[in-house]
Structures are given as C-alpha cells and as structure tokens.
Amino acid sequence: MGTDFFVLNKFSSLKRANGGNMSAYDHKKIEEYWQKYWEANDTFRTEDNSKKEKFYGLVEFPYPSGVGLHVGHVRAYTSLEVIARKRRLEGFNVLFPIGWDAFGLPTENYAIKTGRHPREVTDENIAVFTDQLKRIGYSFDWSKEIDTTDPKYYKWTQWIFLQLFKHGLAFRDRTYVNFCNGCKVVLANEDFRDGKCDRCGSEVVQMEKDVWFLKIRNYAERLLDGLDEVDYLPRIRLEQENWIGKSVGAEVEFAIAGHDKVLRVFTTRPDTLFGATFMVIAPEHPLIQELAEEITNMNELVDYQDKAKRKTEFERVQLAKDKTGVRIQGVQAINPVTHTEIPIFLADYVMMGYGTGAIMAVPGHDNRDWEFAKKFDLPIIEVIKGGDVTEAAYTNTDSGEMVNSGFLNCLEVKDAIKKTIEYLEKENLGKKTINYKMKDWAFNRQRYWGEPIPIIHCPKCGMVPVPENELPLELPIVESYEPTDNGKSPLANIPEWYETTCPVCGGPAERETDTMPQWAGSSWYFLRYFDNENDEAFASEEKMKYWLPVDWYNGGMEHVTRHLLYSRFWHQFLYDIGCVPTREPYAKRTAQGLILGNDGDKMSKSKGNVVNPNEIIDAFGADTLRTYILFIGDYEKSAPWSDNGAKGCRRFLDRVWKLQDMVSEEEGYGKVLETAIHKTIKKVNNDYEEMKYNTAIAALMTLLNDFNKEGIITKAGLKTFILLLYPVAPHITSEIWQNMKMGGTLDEAAWPQYDESKTVDNVIEMAVQINGKVRGTITLPVDADTETAREIALNQENILAYTQGKNIVKEIYVPGKIFNIVVK
C-alpha cells in the first residue's frame, strides 16, 4: 500500500514505545483482567455521604430462573449501564444496583419436581445469574444487592403490608376466584386467558374463597394525577391510563315496581335516561336472590347463571355478536323520569365487576343494547337527533340535540347531562359518579414460596396483625410444601407453624396461611438498594432524601401496567403515612423492545431460536455482545437477532484495537478531523441520552472509518474516541487506555466536551437544484451569500446546460442547505 514513509516511521517508533508489536485483540484475556480489576478495586462502589450530585439508575431486577440470563435481559440492562458509566465520568455519584425478585412459582415447581428446597434452588439460580451478569462487565454496585426472599428483606415487605392493613387498605373478601388446576393456585384475572393458565396452560375454574385485596382503587385518581409530574414514555403513560380506565358519569336508582328495593346502575350518559326502555343485570347480580319471592321463572334464571359461570372468557368474547339473556318474570323496574314500567333482563354482556353490575339499556344509542332490543323485541326510542334508530343504534352522540326527553328536549347533549344529574341529585335518585376499570389488587397466593401474610386469625379478636417486633414472620423450613387440591396453601398443612396465640387476648389462634403474590417484593425494592443492611427501617430517611426519586427506570413494556401501578400505589401510600419523601417513585421510565430470534419470531425454547449470551461472550466477547445489542436497531422497537450482525460489531472492535498502531505525535485533534471529532462527541453524547444507541455507535463507526482513511490518529483523537466508546465497550477501551498511557484509569476519566463552534464545517458541499432537481454540487463557504453561490453555480457546466437560454424566474438559496434555481 502506498502509505507514505512518515506514517510507517511513526508506527515503528510507537512499537518501541509500547514494548513490542501490538498483538491481536484477545477479548478473553482483556475482559477477565478488567472484571477482576473492577471487583478488586470496588470501582463501582456508590459513595456514602457524597457531596456529588446523585444519579439513581434502575433496571428491573430479574427473576432468577433456572434457564439463566436471556439476551432480552442484556438489552434491558445495557442501556442504563451506558448511562451509568457515562454519569460517573460526568462526575455524578451513581447508584446502579441489581438484585433478585426470587419468590415465585417456577422455582417452587422446579423444586417440587426435583425434590429439593426452593431456597437451595434459588441460591443456585442467583449464582448462575450473578456469574453471567459479571461476565458482561456491568458496573453494578454488588454491595447493594438485594434478594426478595431474604427474611431481612421480606421483613419490610411484611411491614409495609401491615401498614396497609392498619390503614384499612388490605381487606379480605369472599369471592369467586380463578383456580388453576395445574398450578393449584388462585390466579388474578390478568394471569390467565381464554380459560387457560398463562403459566402452565391448564384449565382455570371458578372457586369460592376468602381472598386478600389491596384497595388500589382508592388511589386510582392519584395514580392518574401523578402521571403529570413524571416523565414516562407516552405509550407507557397511555397504557397506565387505559388500565385505570376512568370514566365519568352518574349512578341512577331505578325503583322496583311494587317493592321498596332499588336497582342502581352506572351510566356515562345520564342524558339518555328517557331512552332507557329496559334494564340488564349481570348473571351474578344479588338482586336475583333479594327478589327471589317475586320472581316467577327462577329455574330459568338459575339455569342461565350456571351456563354463564361455565363460559370461558373466550366464549364470552366470541359470542359477543350474538347476545343472550333471560327476562326476569314477575318483576319490573320503573324509569325514574318517564315513570313507565320496564322489564329487567339477566345477560352476560353485563359484567358484575364493573360499575354496579347493572345497566339501563338505551337501545337507540348503544349497539349492544340495540342488538339485544331487536332480539327480544323491545321498544327503541330516539332521544338524540341525527340517526335512524329503526335501522341501527345512533352512536355519534358526543354532541346533538335531545328529543323525546321531557324536560331535556331541545338541549345540547352536554347541557342535558348536566341537567339530568342536577335533577337526579335534587330528587335523590342518583348522583354524579366516577368509575374505574381497574380492580382492587388480589393479594395472595396459596403457595409456599412467597412472603407469609403477617396476620393472625383469632376467634375472639378477629384479624390481628403480627406485632411488628416479631417480623419477619419467616417461612418454616419443611420437607413437604406441595400445593393442596382444595385451594389452600401448603402452610395450612403445618400445624406447628400456623397454630399460635393471639397477640391481643393471648388465646389460641391461627396464622394466615396464604402468602403474598410475586408482585409484592418488587413493589418497593428500589427503596432498599441504598440502605440494604438497615435493620431499623426499610431505609433511612437521610438516604431516601438523597437518593429518591429514581432518576431513570428502564424495563419491559410487559410491566408498565401492573408492576408499575402497584409500586406507584405502595409508594404513594408510604408517602401519605410519612415514610418516603417523594410522591412518585420514578422520575423517568423508559422501555426496551423485544429481541426476537433470527427467524423473526419471539425467542422460545420450543422454537429453538434462543440465543445464549454466554456463547456470544465466548466467541466474540462481552464488549461485542454489548455493542451489538445496542446497535441492533431502534431501542424501543423489537428487532431480530443476527449472528452476522454480532460478527460485524466484533470486526468494528478489531479495528478499534488496531487504532493503537496508527497514533501520531501531533498535538490536538489535527486539522483534518477536528470538526468530525467535535461533531461525533455532540452526536454520541445526545444519542446516548435519548437511547439512540444504534446511531451513536454508527457515528463512532463513521469516525473510525475517517481515522482509517487518514491512516493516522492523534493521541487526543484516540483518547476522545475511547472515552465515547467506553460506556458501550468498557473492557477494550480500558485496555487501550492503559496501553497508551492516557493517565490514570479510564473509569476515573472525564467525559469529553465538544466546542459547538467547531461542530460546523467552514466550507461545505451544497446541492444545486434546477426546478427542484439536483443537477450538481458546489463547494462554498458555509456563510456565502446568494451572489457568491450563483456565481459558483453558474460556472459549472452541468448547471449552465440547464440554465442557458432560459429565464431565471426565482432563486431559493438557504445558506448551508440548498440552492434551487427555478428557470422557465
């Protein structure tokens, strides 16, 4: 190659300076060295009592399953890992912790299958995960590690539960629960679909049981309001709002004819009250029992109830088009404004779990009611002008004029709603009401491997909390903890454990044998990291004041409704009782996209498309894994894995390694690449902050190509390049830093700064358009005026060919952007 002698000469003098020929990039040796170095030097230990500004970066702590770390974890963690490393170089005191959300079914099921104790299995899994995370070179402060299954940790999970209980936010209720025949456990509505358990696929049946609930509904409004003071991705905020599902309307009481009972309904459209020609109640509605004496077709109703109970969610949705229902004979309701008697139906298109479990049907303006009315030949009345209710329900009713509606006639919809509510409140027939789709949080599992609920059932005193000084209430170490068939927890088989005395009256009593759901431990874990040894409180006030809120929380989209709402609920509650200093736990929340298999499908064992991070680390190194996982695509979107893509990133790092052989002794960045380097600092800096890791790495690749084109790099140029790449690939950059004697260790260096004025080229190439089409390019000073640009442009043959013999009608010259000449 025709490289000039000067460069080769520099190169050979450098070889001597480095004590020999630069060897090939040996990722194994380098990564092992630096991981040991970081551990031995406590490099990433968070400072106590620091005067520095703090940065608290949080990633969702993993459930340590037996299959080990997944590349999805790597994508989730590497993002904030980059931010954490960058923040340290920027001078922050960084808390970037990790822990284990280790209670849960898979471990317990595995333990039962293999005849081992869940504790043992959990510890083993944690060891595997720890080893894998360390091999990736994450800068976690391992001294802050937490484990939700450690009694020292769940002592405080139980403590928080007791505070909820004492404030009336934890209660027991007898309801139908979804019992999974396979897992032998009660499931939340969200834990199964189409009548099949999400986890094991077994059939889910209804079972009546006493279960614990947390009153998260009390916080529905607060959970919505709080979204205004935090910075969540729009789609995350939206999902939370949808999940909470607020709707404003009214409760209306319908009298039962000839009876002093009333039927209460919730409606968002009280204005349509004059159009309510029948009523529908959910199959489980208690009214049936209350009016049993008057009802003349009880057998038919009971029959329908049974059928409805057996219907799976799937069937209910599938058959949605074909409305079913039964008229309740012998009982009529009275429309409170028309005073006419209207029939009541039992139908499963009305859900007991929402509103009052009963509706007033307005067939003229609701599709479901219209279908039902047609099927049962019920009157359909138009109350809002605009459609033809004999043909279809008219539902375009956000505005419109009221008709057939007595005192509401001629009013606009908005005013009619207001007036109806006024009327109802005056007549004591109803009131303005807000409803939420979100249900209270079913807070229990009938399994062994979870936090015991610290409540004692006393025949005399009722439910009594375990005294706080007796916490933690530890799980007993037992031989058998297999689930029972009757829906009771395995703890109910251990009299030595559940038999106790009442802390109030001293009489014989029994412990609650249910355990907490897996969501419990993760609802407050971020409060524990920075004070994980504290035995007096879940965390000290002083440390909370310094560290809260979490500055940046990244995790999966699958956790943005339940986990995020549950933990915000606990935090808001703790704020209310004066235990935490901030109203919201997380200042900012982002989410990564899925990593798919190389076939574009979701990774799964059965498809055989799972990528094991260990294999990538062995073959290419942790730095390659980290670089590729960030380079793979838009961070928020899903992207398919590609082995070749990973290989490409390894090639990039190989070329980075070779930069060491190209260093010149010129001071500064050198004239040719100065602008390029300043531009790159700016871009990489901004892109990291916006989680645009793919384009940040692309910019570094581009700069590397520039270096190679020059065949030379100044020491300052290399230094900046290494610093920019460090958060992504810390091992190779640390090694180069040390090799090149750049001063101290890279972990303690300062993040590079750019000079805005040097990010702009003085002389640029500009496209010249004729009638909007590019016909050539000109080189000119960035701040040249129109005259200069025209002169240069018209000197070009190409341009001249298009302008000659024509009139220049218009010139659009945007300095630094474009020069467009319109000719005729």
Next chain:
RNA sequence: GCGGAUGUGGCGGAAUUGGCAGACGCGCUAGACUUAGGAUCUAGUAUCUUACGAUGUGGGGGUUCAAGUCCCUUCAUCCGCACCA
C-alpha cells in the same frame, strides 16, 4: 369494537425546523494478500437504462421552489384494552 404505533434497498435500520433519501452495519459482487480463507484489506452495491437520463420512502390525491417529513384519503402490519355501560 375502542385506543396507540409503524410501513423506507436483499436484511437490520439512518435522515433537527420540509432542503442531495438510503448514514452505519449485515449480505452480496469484484479485486489484492495468502498454502488456504467462512481471516484481513481495497473498490462497488435502491430500481430501470449501453449511456444521457428516468423512477423511487405501502397505494391514491393535494400544498410547496422543494415532501420520507405537512394536509386529505385509502390499504396493510404490530401492540394495548376489550360486551367497561
């Protein structure tokens, strides 16, 4: 059904306020070096065309000197919620 998002080469994906579409990487093609190449380096790589040039960001229409970007309309895919009253 409701709500949200996304459609750009063979593939993953880039493109501040409208300003040279396809950065960067993969793959592919050719060449160099080599005992060898599934290593490395160099050059090329949207489509059509011999070329000049024309076409091109899901489809159709519009605004503009100029549209991936703005407006209207339509289609497709993905995600969330789902008989929510």
